[in-house]
Amino acid sequence: MTDVTKEKISFAQLAVLLALSRIFTEGTEFAGNGYTMERFLVILVSFLITFALFLPLLLLSSKSENSAFGIIADGNKAAGWIFGIVICVILLAGVLSSVCRICFYTSSTVFSEAPVFLLILLPLPVCAYAAAKGVQGLARGGTLIAGLFITFLVFIAISLWGRFDTGWLYVPDKISGNFWYEVIKHVGRSSELLIFGVLSCFAGKGAKKAVFCYLPAALLLSELMLLAETLVLGPFLNSAAFPFFTISAMSDIVLFQRLDGIDAMAWTLMFIVKAGISLLCIKTVFGQLAGKKAGLWALWISAGITAAFALFLGGSIGLSVMTDRFLVLVIPAAGLLTALAAGILLKKSRQKEEQASEKTA
Amino acid sequence: MKRLLKITAAITAVALISGCIPHTELNEKAIVLAVGIDYENEEYSVTFQYYSPTGIGGQTPVDNSQPNVITSSGKGVNVYEAMEDAAFKCGRELMSGVTQIIIIGEDAAAHSVDRVTDFAQSSFQSRPDMFIAVSEGKAEELMNVKFKEGIVSTQKLEMLLQNAQKNGLTILPSALDFFIALETNRQSICLPVLKLIDDGKSDFSQDGKAIEIDGGMLIMQGQAVEKVAPEVTEGLQLLWGKTEEYSVTVDRGDKKITLRLSDIRVKITPCVEAGRQVFDVKLSCEGRYLIAPPTSNDNEQMKKQCAEKLMEQMENAVSETVLKYGADPINLEKTVRHYDCGRWSEVKDSWGEVLKNSAFRFDVRVNIDKLSMED
Numbered sequence: 001m002t003d004v005t006k007e008k009i010s011f012a013q014l015a016v017l018l019a020l021s022r023i024f025t026e027g028t029e030f031a032g033n034g035y036t037m038e039r040f041l042v043i044l045v046s047f048l049i050t051f052a053l054f055l056p057l058l059l060l061s062s063k064s065e066n067s068a069f070g071i072i073a074d075g076n077k078a079a080g081w082i083f084g085i086v087i088c089v090i091l092l093a094g095v096l097s098s099v100c101r102i103c104f105y106t107s108s109t110v111f112s113e114a115p116v117f118l119l120i121l122l123p124l125p126v127c128a129y130a131a132a133k134g135v136q137g138l139a140r141g142g143t144l145i146a147g148l149f150i151t152f153l154v155f156i157a158i159s160l161w162g163r164f165d166t167g168w169l170y171v172p173d174k175i176s177g178n179f180w181y182e183v184i185k186h187v188g189r190s191s192e193l194l195i196f197g198v199l200s201c202f203a204g205k206g207a208k209k210a211v212f213c214y215l216p217a218a219l220l221l222s223e224l225m226l227l228a229e230t231l232v233l234g235p236f237l238n239s240a241a242f243p244f245f246t247i248s249a250m251s252d253i254v255l256f257q258r259l260d261g262i263d264a265m266a267w268t269l270m271f272i273v274k275a276g277i278s279l280l281c282i283k284t285v286f287g288q289l290a291g292k293k294a295g296l297w298a299l300w301i302s303a304g305i306t307a308a309f310a311l312f313l314g315g316s317i318g319l320s321v322m323t324d325r326f327l328v329l330v331i332p333a334a335g336l337l338t339a340l341a342a343g344i345l346l347k348k349s350r351q352k353e354e355q356a357s358e359k360t361a
Numbered sequence: 362m363k364r365l366l367k368i369t370a371a372i373t374a375v376a377l378i379s380g381c382i383p384h385t386e387l388n389e390k391a392i393v394l395a396v397g398i399d400y401e402n403e404e405y406s407v408t409f410q411y412y413s414p415t416g417i418g419g420q421t422p423v424d425n426s427q428p429n430v431i432t433s434s435g436k437g438v439n440v441y442e443a444m445e446d447a448a449f450k451c452g453r454e455l456m457s458g459v460t461q462i463i464i465i466g467e468d469a470a471a472h473s474v475d476r477v478t479d480f481a482q483s484s485f486q487s488r489p490d491m492f493i494a495v496s497e498g499k500a501e502e503l504m505n506v507k508f509k510e511g512i513v514s515t516q517k518l519e520m521l522l523q524n525a526q527k528n529g530l531t532i533l534p535s536a537l538d539f540f541i542a543l544e545t546n547r548q549s550i551c552l553p554v555l556k557l558i559d560d561g562k563s564d565f566s567q568d569g570k571a572i573e574i575d576g577g578m579l580i581m582q583g584q585a586v587e588k589v590a591p592e593v594t595e596g597l598q599l600l601w602g603k604t605e606e607y608s609v610t611v612d613r614g615d616k617k618i619t620l621r622l623s624d625i626r627v628k629i630t631p632c633v634e635a636g637r638q639v640f641d642v643k644l645s646c647e648g649r650y651l652i653a654p655p656t657s658n659d660n661e662q663m664k665k666q667c668a669e670k671l672m673e674q675m676e677n678a679v680s681e682t683v684l685k686y687g688a689d690p691i692n693l694e695k696t697v698r699h700y701d702c703g704r705w706s707e708v709k710d711s712w713g714e715v716l717k718n719s720a721f722r723f724d725v726r727v728n729i730d731k732l733s734m735e736d
Contacts, residue, residue: 035544109485113384122378167695173703234695235544236537239482250489250537258488 011206013139014199015213016146017277018192022218023149024270025189027225027244028101035237037172038179039226046186047219053193053332054211056339057200060346061208067201068342073288075345083338084285087194088302090327090334091278094191095306097323098278099124102271103315109245110264120310127272128303131279132296135202138276145269152266153224155259159251160232168234188328191278193335197342198281279303391453394430394515397500398440398477399466405477407443408434408504411451412513430514432504440480457487461515462522463536464555465493466500470578470585474552475543482540489537492522495578495585497556506557506570517565518572522553529604529625531574532594532690543583546712547689551577551597551682554588581688589681596678599671600642600691602627608651611666613659619651620667620729631697633704638719640693644671648729660729668725679721687713 026043060068069087073080103119111119130138192214200207229243232250240246248263282302287295313319391411399406410430435446448455460481469477481487496503508517526533531553534542542550556575563571577594579586598604607622625646632639648667682688694712698705708715 112486118378167692167699170698170702170705173706233537234541236541238544239540242485245485246489246537249485252490260485 007135007202008204009135009139009202011203011209012213013143014196014203014207014210015217017139017142017199017273018195018210018214019218019221020142020146020149020270020273021192021195021277022190022214023221023225024098024267024274025191026186026218026222027267027270028098028105035168035230035233035235036176037170037230038176038182040223041175042179042182042186043219043222043226046183046190047215047222049183049187050190050193051211051215053187053190053335054196054215056336056343057193057197058208058211060339060342061200064346065201065204065207067199067207068197068338069285070198070201070288071342071346071349072338073285075342075349077289079341079345080289083341084289086334087198087338088282088285088298090330091191091194091281092302092306093323093327094331095127095275095278095302096309097320097327098271098274099306099310100313100315100317100320100323102268103310104317104320105242105245105267106264107315109242110261116315117311120307120315123268123272124275124303124307127275128279128299130272130276131283131299135199135280135284138273138280142273142277145273148269149266152259152262153221155253155262156228156248156251159253159259160228160247163250164228164231165234166231168230185324185328188331189324190335191327191331193331194338195277195281197335197338198284199277275306385454389453390456391433391448391451392456392458393460394513395462395464395504395518396444396457396460397464397466397496397504398443398469399499399501400469400472400477404436404438405440405443405469406434406436406501407440407447408432408501409444409447409455410504410507410513410515411453411455429512430507434501440477444480457481457484460487460491461519462492462494464496464500464503465552466496467498467578467585469500470495470552470580473583474539474580474585475548475583478536478539481536487536489540490535492519492533493536493539494522494533494553494555497554497575497588502557503555503572506566506568506572508565509567510565514566518555521572522574525553525574526598526603527605529595529598529607530591532577532598532601532603542580542690542692545689545692545694546709547581547687547694547716548583549579549581549688549690551579551589551594551690553594554578579682579686579688579690581686586686586688592674593678593681596674596676597682597690599625599644600627600629600675600678607646609648609667609670611663611670613663613666617652618663620648620663620727621651622646622648622667622671622727629691629693629696631693631700631704634720638697638708638715639722640696640719641722641724642675643724643726644675645726646671646728648727650729664727664729667727667729671725671727672723675723676721683716683719683721685717687715687717689716693719 057068064071066074069083072083099120103116106119107114107116130141196211203210225244229237229247232247233240233243237243245260245263249258249260251259279299279302283295283299286298393409393411395410397408410432413429413431433447433451435443435450437443437446444455463478463481465474465477478493508514510517522533525531532551533553534550539550542548554575554577556573558571558573561569563569565571576591577589579589604625607625608619609622610617610619623646628643630641632641682690693716
């Protein structure tokens with residue numbers, strides 16, 4: 001197998017990339033959220049379940065510096081190809097969903113006059129280029145975007161402080177029937193499981209620390225964003241199509257009259273990280289299976305396929321919703337199967353190594 | 362060299378791609394500052410004031426002594442169509458990013474405030490903190506009043522409303538407050554009523570017209586129910602907890618003493634007594650004499666009289682809105698849900714009736730600074 005994992009990043013950088021990817025998913029869950037305190041619990045429980053799903057991968061990363069996919073690809077070529085293709089298809093579906101989401105969001109808010117094809121075609125090459133530059137470039141860019149995003153959140157908090165109304169918070173007296181459906185929906189969008197399964201090798205020994213950092217950080221930020229939306233919008237959350245955009249438009253500080261334009265910019269940058277990291281996974285998978293050049297080809301072809309699909313279907317939000325439904329059970333299942341297969345193959349290879357060393361002895 | 366080429370290519374691409382996006386220059390847009398909406402004979406009419414700088418000897422510099430606005434009107438079966446018609450007539454593309462106020466005509470408010478304002482809700486350009494008011498008569502008449510003060514005419518109207526709200530003289534919900542109210546069980550809010558004064562004596566506008574705030578319009582189930590007196594809106598504003606400063610005049614026999622209240626804090630807590638919904642309203646504030654009382658011994662008496670006056674004001678506001686119609690202009694739903702969600706689940710289907718039969722207990726504490734008296 002080709003070693004395309006020579007580049008190294010710190011666990012903190014990996015954590016930032018994973019957190020941005022997750023926050024983008026949480027933040028672009030637009031309409032239909034409703035004004036209910038259950039959502040705080042939905043996010044919390046879904047993160048706890050996601051952590052549980054991460055456990056096999058964490059166990060694996062404590063035993064080997066290689067990623068779960070790397071172990072599979074090294075242990076069994078056929079299994080490597082099967083898992084590789086499945087992972088890439090799932091991640092590509094995630095990118096397609098994200099493109100449709102960001103296209104729908106920007107065209108509905110700030111770029112109402114821009115043609116949809118430009119909103120699809122402009123950011124995708126940026127994501128592909130970021131992925132082509134490698135994990136280090138993407139990690140550095142991701143850290144910068146994370147910094148910008150945190151600054152944006154601080155601005156929002158400062159400018160909306162006077163508008164926060166804690167009266168809108170309440171303790172729900174019962175849990176509604178669709179609580180678990182919502183939880184599963186959130187868990188099913190944790191493509192970071194697969195991303196970690198492919199990219200953990202770049203962080204080496206510290207990979208598992210990335211999960212311990214990214215999950216609490218993403219959980220905290222997701223809950224804080226929901227809290228800000230609830231405190232400002234209250235029951236209007238039932239109708240607000242883009243709640244965070246609406247509260248950004250309310251802010252009125254000396255530097256900026258309104259922050260909705262910056263909000264659109266922040267989510268576009270987050271999208272670049274989300275799509276970039278998925279495309280990087282595709283590049284890594286094919287790089288490990290068929291060589292560095294094949295990895296690059298796979299990356300650009302994947303970006304092309306995503307653009308073609310998104311353009312063909314007009315970047316509709318319906319396509320994104322449909323894709324997400326398909327991914328709901330597929331992502332956790334694929335994550336667990338990858339960890340399981342990697343565990344078995346790792347055990348086998350260790351046994352082989354032991355037998356070989358016994359023979360030599 | 363390679364890097365330089367890459368940077369040049371990127372800059373060229375950015376410059377070229379920007380040309381691919383259809384755009385309208387700012388001077389070709391109608392920057393809408395105020396919108397007036399009327400309803401008559403099952404047809405909506407929209408009149409908007411848009412920015413048009415009137416400079417001396419040129420088009421662009423702004424002459425502050427001029428209203429700097431132009432109005433355009435249109436009609437249609439819904440507000441969108443009427444807006445499009447008005448935009449068509451002015452020959453410009455509408456830009457609602459800086460709209461400061463929406464005025465709903467009396468008839469339009471009686472028909473449905475929900476349908477009238479949904480254009481603002483769905484337009485992501487518009488600011489959620491613009492103001493919403495109801496006009497006595499037609500909103501179009503108010504749109505035709507062009508104030509000379511300020512850079513644009515609407516600035517004067519905005520300042521008038523803001524100042525009144527600050528001093529507790531009117532309730533002034535923003536578009537967001539309004540949208541939130543429409544999402545509550547009773548879809549209830551109180552909007553300020555604007556009245557046209559057409560006596561030709563005013564110095565504020567070119568044609569001697571003026572606009573005054575005259576009480577409020579109670580909205581329930583998304584429709585105007587009744588025009589309420591200015592005293593009611595003052596009471597509601599107190600209960601809403603958004604009054605920054607407020608003046609109370611107390612009759613002390615031969616002298617009328619005025620107090621300026623500040624740091625006004627209101628807390629409403631719900632409870633159930635013998636199956637009846639009860640609201641405990643606690644108001645505390647700091648008072649300062651604007652006209653000193655006859656003797657310093659009057660302080661305690663003044664506190665008591667001032668508290669009674671505030672209580673009376675709030676009681677009047679509650680009885681004219683909550684108890685009379687089962688309306689919820691001060692968002693009591695939020696209070697009940699916040700403190701006892703179980704209770705809210707029980708009463709939400711009959712919330713209007715619960716409000717009509719509810720009781721209010723007032724506890725007002727006014728702390729008068731003695732130093733101000735000695736001054």
